[in-house]
Amino acid sequence: MKKATILIVDDEISNIEIINAILEDRYEICFATSGTQAIEVMRELQPDLVLLDVLMPGMDGFDVCRRVKNDPDLVDIPIIFTTGLGDTADEMKGLSLGAIDYVTKPIQPAILKARVSNHIELKNLRDQLAELAVTDALTGLKNRRHLERTLSSEFARLGRSEEWLSVIMLDIDFFKQFNDTYGHPAGDRCIAMIAATLKRVVQRASDTTARYGGEEFACILPNMPPEEAELIAQEIRHQVHTLNIPHVRSQAQPYVTVSIGVASARCTQDLSPEMWVSQADLQLYRSKAAGRDRISTTEFSADAYRKATGTHG
Structure with missing residues (x-):
C-alpha cells in the first residue's frame, strides 16, 4: 500500500528534522522552509497532510492556510498547525x-503520531467517498458530474497555450429494443461491456471516460487534434463490433453497435467548455440520422458554433 505523503513546513531546519524523525518510518516526507515554497510543493505533490508552522518570516502560516483554502486545486489538503504560541x-x-488541528511545540512524539494517523485515516475515508460520488456504480467509469468538472478544468488548463481538446460522445444503437428483447440484466451487461471497451481503447492518463447517462458515454481527450480523435473513435467502433453482442432487433447490424460524434477545437477564449459537448452531441445526432453504426466529426470554432446553433455574441 502506498504511503501517505506529509509536507512539513517550518523555517527552522531543526524542527523539520525532529518531525521527520518521528514520522519517516510510516510516511513519505517532504518539506518546505517558507510559505511560498510550501504552496509550490503543494501544487506539485498534492500531499495528504501538511504540518504547517505558524510563525515564519514573510508569508506566515495563517497566510499560507488562507491561500490554500481559497485555491480550488488545494482546498482539500488538510492542514495541522504546529506552533509554540499556546x-x-x-x-x-x-x-x-x-x-483541522493544532500541535504545540515542543513536539510530543506520541501525540503527533496519533493525530497524524487519525487525520490521514479521515482523509482516506473522505477520498473514498469523493471517488464514489463521481463514479458510476455499474461501469466503474466516471459519471456525468465528474466529466463536466473535468471538461471545465481541462479547458482552463489548455487555454493557456490554446491547445487542442477533443470530446467523443457515443450511444448504443437501438438500446431500448435490446432491453425489450433480452431484458434489463442483459442490458446492464451490455453497458458494462461497452464501458470495458472504452477503458481498453482510451488509455492515456490524461483522458477521461464517463458514462454520460443511460446508454450514452463520453470521452475527454486533452491535447488531441481531430485526426487522432477520429482514430480513437474508429477503434472504439471496431472494438464494439468485435464484442459481437447479439441484437436481433437492431436496424444497423445483427449485433450491438454504437453511433459516435467527435468534436475538436483549440481552447481559445471565445469558446466555452459546454461547446464541446454540444458539438459532439450534434455529431452524434448526425450519425444516428445517417443510419447509425457510424462516426461523424467536426473541427469547430466560435464562429462555426454560433452559426450552427443560431446564437450570437
Missing part, C-alpha cells in the same frame, strides 16, 4: 481559516 485566540484563528 494562545487560544491564535488557535481559534487557525481553525477558522480551515486548519
